[in-house]
Amino acid sequence: MIYFNNVSKIYNGNSIALEDITFTVTTGEFVSIVGHSGAGKTTLVKMILADDTPTSGTVFFESLNVNGLKSGDLTKLRRRIGVVFQDFKLLSNKTAYENIAFAMEAVGKTNAEIASDVPHVLELVDLGDKMLHFPNQMSGGEQQRLSIARAIINQPEVIIADEPTGNLDPVNTYEIVQILKKINDLGTTVILTTHNRGIIDSIGKRVITMEKGKIIRDDKDGKYII
DSSP: OEEEEEEEEEETTTEEEEEEEEEEEOTTOEEEEEOSTTSSHHHHHHHHHTSSOOSEEEEEETTEEGGGOOHHHHHHHHTTEEEEOTTOOOOTTSOHHHHHHHHHHTTTOOHHHHHHHHHHHHHHTTOGGGTTOOGGGSOHHHHHHHHHHHHHTTOOSEEEEESTTTTSOHHHHHHHHHHHHHHHHTTOEEEEEEOOHHHHHHHOSEEEEEETTEEEEEETTOOOOO
16 A cells, blocks of 8 residues: 655755665554654655655555655545644644534535534544533543544545654553554554554554664564664
């Protein structure tokens, strides 16, 4: 589904963010990408979304060269990918319902579809009783669950969760991981970046370990080993 072919990224002529990265993510996988801060995890995610371009090498989404896409085709690609951020990126002046509805409106969904789907996805992330709450009326864990609901509402094929538990306590961290596992069980490919050892050891699925821009391990049923 996603294929990195000898991808390198060098900033300012000498700062190596990624070095000769090659790996494949297949449909339906749950892949955790781990490593210390500065290992290259976020740069790698940006490459999938075409938020950054390789200095050399190629990133494919299925048969599509991500960086060869025109603007309209790139927009279509990004709609196939849901993103969950560490800092939530919710709209503070909109309720939980409205935050998700806004994401549906952006891709042209009808009012009837919004009214049907939003309550369902809020229930999926255990926020059915928070529909009319604003983000500042919700805990950090609830806000992150809302951001997951927004990411999955348009049924993307891939979810990228970039350090989604970085600002959360252990209880909320556990809940977020369980929701991501549930989403994966429903057939969505999940790519998780984290430096949280406990998360990785509890998932028990594929782990790609990065260090200084390189992949140093790729374990099918991995643990956090650095």
